[in-house]
Amino acid sequence: MAVAVFGASGYQGGLVLAELRRRGLRPLLVGRSAARLREAARRADLPETVRVADTADEEALAHAFADARAVIDCAGPFARLGPPVLRAALAAGCHYTDTSGEQRHVRWVLDAMDDAARRAGVTAVPAATDGCLLPDLAARLLSDRLGPLDSLFITHVVEGGTSSRGSLRSLVEGMDDIRSGGVSYRDGAWTEAAPEPAEVLLPDGAAVRTARFPLPEVVTIPRATPVRNLTAVVDADLRSRLSAAPPPAESIAALPDGPDPGARAAQRFTYLLDALATSGARARVTLRGRDTYGTTAVTAVETAVRLLAAPPLPGALTASQALRPGSFLASLSAHGVDHAVSAPAPV
Numbered sequence: 001m002a003v004a005v006f007g008a009s010g011y012q013g014g015l016v017l018a019e020l021r022r023r024g025l026r027p028l029l030v031g032r033s034a035a036r037l038r039e040a041a042r043r044a045d046l047p048e049t050v051r052v053a054d055t056a057d058e059e060a061l062a063h064a065f066a067d068a069r070a071v072i073d074c075a076g077p078f079a080r081l082g083p084p085v086l087r088a089a090l091a092a093g094c095h096y097t098d099t100s101g102e103q104r105h106v107r108w109v110l111d112a113m114d115d116a117a118r119r120a121g122v123t124a125v126p127a128a129t130d131g132c133l134l135p136d137l138a139a140r141l142l143s144d145r146l147g148p149l150d151s152l153f154i155t156h157v158v159e160g161g162t163s164s165r166g167s168l169r170s171l172v173e174g175m176d177d178i179r180s181g182g183v184s185y186r187d188g189a190w191t192e193a194a195p196e197p198a199e200v201l202l203p204d205g206a207a208v209r210t211a212r213f214p215l216p217e218v219v220t221i222p223r224a225t226p227v228r229n230l231t232a233v234v235d236a237d238l239r240s241r242l243s244a245a246p247p248p249a250e251s252i253a254a255l256p257d258g259p260d261p262g263a264r265a266a267q268r269f270t271y272l273l274d275a276l277a278t279s280g281a282r283a284r285v286t287l288r289g290r291d292t293y294g295t296t297a298v299t300a301v302e303t304a305v306r307l308l309a310a311p312p313l314p315g316a317l318t319a320s321q322a323l324r325p326g327s328f329l330a331s332l333s334a335h336g337v338d339h340a341v342s343a344p345a346p347v
């Protein structure tokens, strides 16, 4: 029971339980409904070791985490539900990671909770997801290879798949940030100026139009990777799918909980990192995988397991600060996530 899963009764929580079960780990399931937590344990073929606690009661949450040493938080929207869970994890002396894709929450964890995590003697690594952790680690590999970077341009391309109910709720609550594009990183500082649409060439030579989106790696990468300008965008089709007329909050509950196994298996993601070093050298990292939710289950569990096995310095840290980028990325090839460094993309 070293690992507690908060939001274990949700869609992403269920995939995290399945990954823990696959590794022979027996998690503690935490959430607000004993019945739904027991059902989640049964579905994952795990012992029904549950603790009931709501985000409205931090003391009860900390009590629920007391038997654990690390917490994986899967309950979004994180901007609203995340702070009490992190504070309770620290109060219980647990390492912390989460499945947030929300730029604003990730920035809050890293900026506002570093001192508290240090005082608690534990490490908090937000956004252990496919979409944030993978580019964060790959950016560090690029700067290790090329030296300090003058610019880094990241493109997310996701083909197929649908959003889970929790992702839709996070999108609805974060719509103001989605419309504005969130923050960018210019001349060594974060700024509200969003990137302009551009055209990027994919590895197969096809061109893709990009669009602004508040991606979380913009707030993680510059903390461990020396870079002057950082831009992260999504392909324009993905942005339309994520932001076009999201269903009203009350009708999300009637939707399926998330993509079914067939849709997950058919989904493909490609994350491209195009770097220009201050030396003038260029390189591209291509990250490829399938099934964003299944990959997030693997990256979140791997993060928690690594925090427990080899605790880094206490604090609120990015994946690259807390974990060993090369070894972490290499461990993911067994799960269908590949990364390759190549010559620059043609311009």
Ligand SMILES: NC(=O)c1ccc[n+]([C@@H]2O[C@H](COP(=O)([O-])OP(=O)(O)OC[C@H]3O[C@@H](n4cnc5c(N)ncnc54)[C@H](OP(=O)(O)O)[C@@H]3O)[C@@H](O)[C@H]2O)c1
Pocket: 006, 007, 008, 009, 010, 011, 012, 013, 031, 032, 033, 036, 053, 054, 055, 056, 074, 075, 076, 077, 078, 081, 099, 100, 101, 102, 129, 130, 131, 132, 164, 165, 166, 167, 168, 170, 257, 258, 292, 293, 296
């Ligand atoms: N690449 C990425 O960025 C990425 C990848 C994967 C997941 N995510 C994020 O992960 C999050 C989870 O998504 P999901 O689809 O798993 O959501 P979900 O199925 O709706 O599950 C949400 C979970 O949170 C719990 N919860 C909600 N409000 C609570 C409260 N007040 N107190 C205690 N528990 C509460 C729910 O418990 P009940 O069962 O009691 O309702 C449920 O267990 C989303 O924010 C999503 O965007 C991001």
